[in-house]
Amino acid sequence: MSHFDEAYSAVQAALDAGARYADCRIMVRRVESVSARDGDIQNVGSSESAGLGVRALVGSSWGFYAVPDLSDAAARAAGRRAAQIAVASATVPGPPIDLVPAGAIEASWANDCEIDPLEVSLSTKGDLLVEATAAAKAAGSDLAEAVSGVWDTRKWFVSSEGHRIDQHTRECGAGVWASAFGDGEIQRRSWPSYGGQYGTSGWELVDRLDLIGNAPRLAEEARALLSAPLCPTGETTLVLGGEQLALQIHESVGHAIELDRILGWEAAFAGTSWLELDKLGSLRYGSELMNITIDPGIPGALGSFGYDDEGTPATKRDAVRDGIWVGVLAGRDSAAVAGLDYAGSVRSDGWARLPMVRMTNVGLEPGPHTLDEIIANTEDGVFMDVNRSWSIDDRRLNFQFGCEIGYEIKNGKLGRMLRNPTYTGIGPKFWQSMDMLSSETIAWGTPNCGKGQPGQVGHTGHPAAPARFTNVRVGVRG
Amino acid sequence: MSIDIIRTGAELELAARVVELVRQVAGPAAEAEVMVQHDAEALTRFANSMIHQNVADAVTNVRLRLHLDGRTAAGSTTLVDADGLRGLVERTVAAVRLSPPDGTWPGLTPPTPLHHSAGYPGSGERSGLDFGFDEATARATPAERADRVRDFVRAAGGLETAGYCRTTYTSAAFANSAGQSVEGRTAEAAMDGIARIGGADGVARLAGGRLGDLDGSALGARAAAKARAGQSPVELPPGHYEVVLEPEAVADLLDNFAMFGFNGKSYAQQQSFAELGEDQFDPSVTLIDEPLGSRAEPAPGLPFDDEGTPRESLVLVRDGVTKAVAHDRMSAATAGATSTGHASPASRTWGPYPTHVRMEAALAATEPALPPADPSSPVAESARPLVAGMRRGLLITDLWYTRVLDPKTLVITGLTRNGVWLVEDGEVTGAVSNMRFTQSYPQALGPGRVLGIGSESILLPDRWSGTRYAAPALHLASWNLTGNASG
Numbered sequence: 011m012s013h014f015d016e017a018y019s020a021v022q023a024a025l026d027a028g029a030r031y032a033d034c035r036i037m038v039r040r041v042e043s044v045s046a047r048d049g050d051i052q053n054v055g056s057s058e059s060a061g062l063g064v065r066a067l068v069g070s071s072w073g074f075y076a077v078p079d080l081s082d083a084a085a086r087a088a089g090r091r092a093a094q095i096a097v098a099s100a101t102v103p104g105p106p107i108d109l110v111p112a113g114a115i116e117a118s119w120a121n122d123c124e125i126d127p128l129e130v131s132l133s134t135k136g137d138l139l140v141e142a143t144a145a146a147k148a149a150g151s152d153l154a155e156a157v158s159g160v161w162d163t164r165k166w167f168v169s170s171e172g173h174r175i176d177q178h179t180r181e182c183g184a185g186v187w188a189s190a191f192g193d194g195e196i197q198r199r200s201w202p203s204y205g206g207q208y209g210t211s212g213w214e215l216v217d218r219l220d221l222i223g224n225a226p227r228l229a230e231e232a233r234a235l236l237s238a239p240l241c242p243t244g245e246t247t248l249v250l251g252g253e254q255l256a257l258q259i260h261e262s263v264g265h266a267i268e269l270d271r272i273l274g275w276e277a278a279f280a281g282t283s284w285l286e287l288d289k290l291g292s293l294r295y296g297s298e299l300m301n302i303t304i305d306p307g308i309p310g311a312l313g314s315f316g317y318d319d320e321g322t323p324a325t326k327r328d329a330v331r332d333g334i335w336v337g338v339l340a341g342r343d344s345a346a347v348a349g350l351d352y353a354g355s356v357r358s359d360g361w362a363r364l365p366m367v368r369m370t371n372v373g374l375e376p377g378p379h380t381l382d383e384i385i386a387n388t389e390d391g392v393f394m395d396v397n398r399s400w401s402i403d404d405r406r407l408n409f410q411f412g413c414e415i416g417y418e419i420k421n422g423k424l425g426r427m428l429r430n431p432t433y434t435g436i437g438p439k440f441w442q443s444m445d446m447l448s449s450e451t452i453a454w455g456t457p458n459c460g461k462g463q464p465g466q467v468g469h470t471g472h473p474a475a476p477a478r479f480t481n482v483r484v485g486v487r488g
Numbered sequence: 489m490s491i492d493i494i495r496t497g498a499e500l501e502l503a504a505r506v507v508e509l510v511r512q513v514a515g516p517a518a519e520a521e522v523m524v525q526h527d528a529e530a531l532t533r534f535a536n537s538m539i540h541q542n543v544a545d546a547v548t549n550v551r552l553r554l555h556l557d558g559r560t561a562a563g564s565t566t567l568v569d570a571d572g573l574r575g576l577v578e579r580t581v582a583a584v585r586l587s588p589p590d591g592t593w594p595g596l597t598p599p600t601p602l603h604h605s606a607g608y609p610g611s612g613e614r615s616g617l618d619f620g621f622d623e624a625t626a627r628a629t630p631a632e633r634a635d636r637v638r639d640f641v642r643a644a645g646g647l648e649t650a651g652y653c654r655t656t657y658t659s660a661a662f663a664n665s666a667g668q669s670v671e672g673r674t675a676e677a678a679m680d681g682i683a684r685i686g687g688a689d690g691v692a693r694l695a696g697g698r699l700g701d702l703d704g705s706a707l708g709a710r711a712a713a714k715a716r717a718g719q720s721p722v723e724l725p726p727g728h729y730e731v732v733l734e735p736e737a738v739a740d741l742l743d744n745f746a747m748f749g750f751n752g753k754s755y756a757q758q759q760s761f762a763e764l765g766e767d768q769f770d771p772s773v774t775l776i777d778e779p780l781g782s783r784a785e786p787a788p789g790l791p792f793d794d795e796g797t798p799r800e801s802l803v804l805v806r807d808g809v810t811k812a813v814a815h816d817r818m819s820a821a822t823a824g825a826t827s828t829g830h831a832s833p834a835s836r837t838w839g840p841y842p843t844h845v846r847m848e849a850a851l852a853a854t855e856p857a858l859p860p861a862d863p864s865s866p867v868a869e870s871a872r873p874l875v876a877g878m879r880r881g882l883l884i885t886d887l888w889y890t891r892v893l894d895p896k897t898l899v900i901t902g903l904t905r906n907g908v909w910l911v912e913d914g915e916v917t918g919a920v921s922n923m924r925f926t927q928s929y930p931q932a933l934g935p936g937r938v939l940g941i942g943s944e945s946i947l948l949p950d951r952w953s954g955t956r957y958a959a960p961a962l963h964l965a966s967w968n969l970t971g972n973a974s975g
Contacts, residue, residue, distance in 0.1 A: 045837050051588040053836045056579060057564040058572075061547070073630075076545035078566035095542045098630030102638045104538025132561070136588035153757055157837075191758050196896050275535045277689075278650035278682045279951070281888075362545040399891040401924075403903045408924055408971060410901050412893050432893065432901075434924070436975045463652050464531055464543070465952055486970050488899035488926040 012176065013038075013062075016085040017168035020064045023089030025170055029066035029096065031109065032089065033169035035319060036062040036080060037361040040128060042160040044135045048153065049144035051136050061361040066092035070107040071099035076362040109342040110353055112322060114172025119316025120179070122309055123212035127160040127182035130213045142186040142221040149226035150233050151188035156221060157206055158184035159457065161469075173321035181312060181469060183208025183455060186221045190232035197235035197429060199228040199414055203253045204397040208455035208469070210314040231415060234427055241416050241431035243485035247388055248433055249381075249478045251395030254413055255374070256454035256472035262437040263295075263302055264372040264470065266406035267329050268355075269340040269348055271367075280461050281404025284437065285335060287348055293335045296441030299377055299477075302330035304339060304355065306370035311471030312455030313372070315357075319365035322354040329372065333442070341367050359466040366462050373473030377447025381476040384446045391419040392484055394431045410434040410486060433484045446478035499524040499548070499661035500671045502568060506552055507663050509577045518581075519555040519596050521664040523794050524548065528626070528657040529953055532633035534681070535650040537641045542630060551794065551833060554580050560590040564833075594817035596666040597796040597827070603780065622786055625675040625699040626657035632699060636679060639704030644683040644712040651681025651711075655699055656953045662796040670798070672791040676956070677702055678949035682906060683711040688721065688919065690714025690866070691736060691886055691906035695949035695956050697786025709863070714885065717866035718907045721919035723972050730881030730939075731967040732874045732911070735946040738959035740887040740902070741929055742845040743950065745775065748895055749930065750804050750812070752819030752830070753839025759895045761930045762810050768930060770938035771808040772850070776801055777842035778958070779829070785947065788844050788956045792829065799829035804842065808935060816840040843950075846958035850941040866907055866916060870942035871961035876914040877940060878963065883909040883916060893926065901926045901970070924971035932964050939963040 017034040024032035038060040045052040061078035062085055073096030075088045139156035146154035161181040168174055185206020189198045200206075201224040209215045250258065270276055271283045285293070295302075306315050306324040317323055320342050329337040339355035340348070344367060358365040385393065399412035416431030417424045451473050459468040503522040510520040530544035550573065553562040563580035565572050633653040641649050654677065661671035679702045680693035691714065692707035733741070754760040761768070779789035779799040792798050795817050803811045815823065816831035819840055830840035849870075858872055867875050867883060875883055890902030901924065908920040931937070942961035949956060 043837075046588075050592060051560075051590050052592070053562070054560065054583060054587045055562040055564075056583055058576070058579070059564075059566045061566060063545070071539065072541060074541070074543040076543075076547075078547050078568075091544070095544060095630045098532070098634045099539040099542040101631070101634045102534060102537070102539040102641060104536060104540065132583050132586040133588060140588055153759075189759075191896075194896055195894055196759055273536075274648070274650065275540055277535055277648075277684065278652070278680065278691075362547055364541055364543050366541075399893050399901065401889045401891045401901045401903070403922060403924075404888055404905055408903065408922075408973065408975070410924060410926070410971070412901075430894070434971055434975065439975070463533055463541075463654075463951070464529055483975060486901070486926055488893065488897075488901075488928050488931075488968055488970075 013080060013166040014168060014174055016062065016080050016082055017166050019082050020062055020085035020089040021168050021170050023086040024064055024066040024093045027090045027093035028068050029093045031067040031170050032064060033167065034062055034064045035358065035361055036166045037163060039161065039163045039360065042128065044132060044139055045157045046136065046139035046143045047155050048147050049140055051140060054132055054136060059360065062088060063358065063361045064088045064092040065364065066096045068093055068096035069100055071096045071103060073099060074364045107343050108346040110345045110351060112171060112342060115321055116174045117317065119177045121210045121314060123180045125213040127180060127213040128162050138221060142225045145222050145225035146186065146188040146229045149229035151229035152191040153189040156186040158216060167321055169321055175317050175321055177316050179210060179315065180212060181208060181210050182213055182215060184216045184219060184221060186225050188225065188228040188232045190236050192236035197232045199231045200396055201228055203454060208312050208457045209310045210312055211310045235415065235429045238427040238429040241392060241428040241485045245481050245483050247391030247478060247480050248482040248484060249384055249388060249391060249393040249419065250476060252450065252452050252474045252476050253454055254395055254397050254411065255477055256474035257397045257400055258411065259373060259472050259474055260456055260470060261400055261402045262406055262409055264369040267338045268367045269338045269344040272338065273344055273347055279463055284405045284407045291336055294333055294442065295330045295335045295438055296333045297444045298333045299444050299447045300330050300333045300441055301375040302372060303375060304329050304337060304370055304372055308371045308453055308471065311371045311453035312457065312469045313370040313471035318354050318356050319358050320353060320356045325354050339367050339369060357468065359468055363464065363466050368468045369459065369470040371453060371471035371473065373453065374475065376449040376451045376475055379446050379448050381448050381450060384448060384476060384478050385419060385424060386422040387446065388419045388478065389421060392428065392431060393417045393419055393424060394433065407437050409437065431484065432486045433482050434486050435482055440479060440482065443480045444477050445480060448475035448477065451475040499526055499659055500669065502550060503661045503663035506550060506573055506577065507665055509573060510554060513577050514556055514581045517556065519665055521553045521596060521795060523551045523660065523662050525658060525660040530633065531652050531654040532630060532637055533652045534637050537649045539634060539637060550576060552576055552580050554584050555593050556584045558589050559584050559587040560593055561587050592818055594821040596664045597668045599667040600798055602670055602791045602798045603800040621673055622675050622698045625655055625677050625697065628655040628699050636702055636704035640681050640708035643705040643708030647683040647685045647712050647715055649681055649683050649708065654678045654953065658790065660790050662792055664796055668796040670792045670796060674787055674790055676788060676953060679704065679707055680949060681707060681711055683715040685715045686719045688715050688718030689906045690718060693736060693948055695947045697788060713864050714866045714907045717864065718919045721921040723921050723974065726969050726971055728966045728968055730878060731964050732871055732878055732883045733962045733964065734868045734871050734885045735948060735959040735961055736886040737884050738847060738962050739948045739957040740890055742847060742957045742959055744890060744898065744900055744929055746842045746845050748892055748898055750814055751839040751841040752813045752815040752823065754895065755813040756819050756822040761896060761898050762813050764810055766810055767808050767935055768810045769805050769808040769933050770935050772938050772941055773805055773808050773933055774848040775805040776803050776846050777844055778846050779844045793831040794833060795827065795831040797827045797829040797831065802828050802842065814840045814842045843955040846945055847960055849943050849945045849960040866909055868961060870944040870946065874940045874942060874961050874963040875911055878911045878914060880912050882920060883911050897928050898930050899926065899928045921973045923969045925968055926970040927968045932967060937965045939965055
């Protein structure tokens with residue numbers, strides 16, 4: 011069933027009410043979540059949501075209105091309201107706004123999906139999570155939890171510039187974690203990552219994770235961490251696993267290259283960026299090993315799509331090349347303000363939210379090494395993996411991360427397990443110290459990226475591999 | 489433009505219809521609970537001193553949780569026509585039959601009257617429909633929000649500004665197959681903005697039940713004064729500093745205490761620092777969750793939770809002694825307690841937690857008399873007596889991106905934001921650049937660590953509507969700053 015007609019009605023109503031540009035997204039989404047704890051089911055939930063969101067540009071002011079009603083009358087009313095809200099925006103005006111050109115596109119897109127995740131029964135999903143947590147519990151975990159999530163989204167997009175695009179996106183993922191309680195502290199180990207691994211993929215992604223097989227090891231490692239020595243304090247050589255490096259990319263590169271932040275549009279909440287547009291193309295972000303791409307076309311990665319929420323086709327673009335900052339995540343209006351000629355990174359987390367600049371798949375191209383080679387070439391240092399905590403300042407410079415597990419590296423070999431490993435630094439200094447990078451890339455999914463007011467939760471992907479950094483401050487404690 | 493309908497009774501009728509549909513589809517043995525919630529949220533956002541995003545939406549969500557033959561499943565929909573509701577019921581019944589056994593089902597809330605009238609201005613006799621509800625806020629127009637933004641921008645006197653003005657309206661009803669049936673509504677307004685000059689940011693924010701109480705000019709002037717006073721900051725070395733935290737920063741403490749400390753699931757799973765009956769805080773500390781508001785404030789939340797349990801004030805900490813944690817029915821059953829009315833769509837997984845925490849302010853009489861406030865001072869009015877009593881330390885406006893390093897000890901790392909100043913002999917002597925901290929929050933407020941509390945609790949919005957904090961300024965003996973702009 012198509013909803014192009016209703017979307018067209020909303021756009022036309024906004025134009026009739028005075029908008030010079032309008033677009034409408036109609037979305038029908040089903041979400042399913044299952045969780046288990048200590049061998050028992052904890053929650054089985056599903057939701058269905060359908061509605062439309064209209065964006066209207068009157069003069070140089072935007073308005074947005076959304077309703078959960080797909081009737082033609084409701085669509086027309088929403089279009090008029092969006093235009094009325096834009097008129098109110100004009101009472102506190104700014105400089106003229108244009109949109110970078112976008113040709114009219116009529117298209118249809120769906121991601122590859124071997125096993126439709128909504129066709130996998132809830133009992134199959136529940137049994138998997140129950141068995142995984144039971145296995146962790148049997149292996150000595152004080153608390154074992156597991157989750158799975160599925161998002162099935164159908165979207166119809168119409169713009170006043172001739173776009174008619176429908177997309178069907180299926181995303182899913184799962185994870186398991188085990189905790190051990192000690193005297194006044196808790197240690198946790200997760201597989202395959204903090205909160206689980208997710209992708210724009212069918213259930214085959216979850217089948218490959220082997221949650222049950224990994225669960226006993228998590229319990230044993232969490233228990234062992236309770237008596238492991240603390241991560242030492244000081245400056246050292248740091249080797250990060252790929253999962254942790256994915257979040258490092260997300261926080262200290264992905265958000266920093268969002269053009270709306272660079273332009274100050276997020277200054278009061280998410281923050282700005284240390285990057286200045288006049289240095290685009292010349293600023294050294296990292297070492298020559300650092301090549302970051304923006305690529306919403308990676309099959310299976312969580313930030314993938316066919317077209318963004320302004321109808322721009324998915325296009326691969328460099329963000330950092332040989333360590334030099336060369337690209338941003340942009341939308342049609344922000345790109346025009348910045349004098350750039352490309353957009354393609356605007357998304358909303360649902361029909362009720364305004365599309366805004368968001369990460370797609372932002373990740374590192376593979377390096378020339380392997381993790382084994384990196385360890386073997388490190389005389390003295392610390393290896394950390396799997397994120398436990400993250401914090402970064404509002405300019406995306408000063409970060410501090412905690413990981414679930416660490417190991418000493420001595421004379422080219424992994425040594426003792428270390429508990430409560432943390433590291434801190436300043437973004438460009440840290441990235442410029444990267445001197446070894448593995449080729450063992452995985453596109454890690456982050457299903458919980460917060461941004462915007464009202465808040466939106468984005469799904470992003472981050473190809474990353476283990477890497478080495480020098481002179482990093484580790485072991486920060488309270 | 490205003491909201492089409494200030495709804496009364498519409499959600500209750502929908503909830504009852506879904507309960508009846510469950511009976512028809514699944515039979516009388518099915519235990520069903522239904523929450524119908526209509527949310528209208530409008531947010532006018534500004535940056536670079538212009539309104540750049542201006543949004544509104546109105547959504548009715550029907551949430552159904554079903555327990556049948558020892559199994560549980562939940563579903564929700566925004567489709568509220570007959571087909572949509574029947575689809576929700578049939579989908580959830582199908583899901584419950586495919587679900588694994590649930591040994592933790594705590595049963596339904598029995599018919600229980602709401603806590604209303606006494607102590608809550610405006611509360612009505614039936615179903616608590618008017619817990620101080622302000623209809624003008626519910627009906628607020630884009631023009632009214634834009635007016636406040638314009639006032640904020642003008643009052644900043646040419647400084648670059650950014651922020652938002654938000655109004656929300658919620659009308660909701662709950663019904664279950666055990667006979668519980670309640671309804672209520674609430675409205676909230678909030679404004680949050682910064683002014684910026686020369687790399688220095690100043691902030692002002694305020695929440696309340698009435699849009700009419702939000703003065704864009706006053707907030708803009710305050711943010712601008714802070715920004716101007718924050719220029720040319722110096723970098724201080726990391727270390728333990730005596731601090732005065734302004735209410736915006738204290739709200740972050742309340743947020744993390746609520747989410748991780750007073751969370752009934754975390755408590756039951758031994759992941760919380762909370763130990764009931766123990767002297768865990770300084771004797772000056774009292775924390776109360778107040779979903780129904782207090783004193784002259786309209787109720788910020790609904791008078792019942794997602795399980796239909798009536799809400800009321802919950803004392804979390806009284807005079808330094810931890811008294812309670814928040815529970816839904818499941819965490820309460822695990823802990824051998826009773827629900828405190830904190831069920832939410834996420835409480836079964838994330839855990840139930842307080843959403844309207846107030847830290848009690850100190851009595852004004854305990855403060856020394858001060859000269860009239862200097863309008864160019866960066867010090868919040870309620871923090872002035874505390875700053876005056878600090879020999880050497882830092883005045884911190886706001887905290888940012890705080891994340892838990894260890895849930896049990898609630899060691900948190902984050903950064904200062906929107907203004908830090910060095911205070912010497914009770915006077916602000918210079919701006920300081922933002923710093924990173926790594927600090928156990930319960931330890932910071934532990935016995936003997938609280939040197940003073942401001943005489944006014946300021947209502948502050950959370951980033952998500954529906955959550956609010958009432959925070960005074962706080963003078964603490966030590967705060968562990970672990971990094972500065974250099975790393």
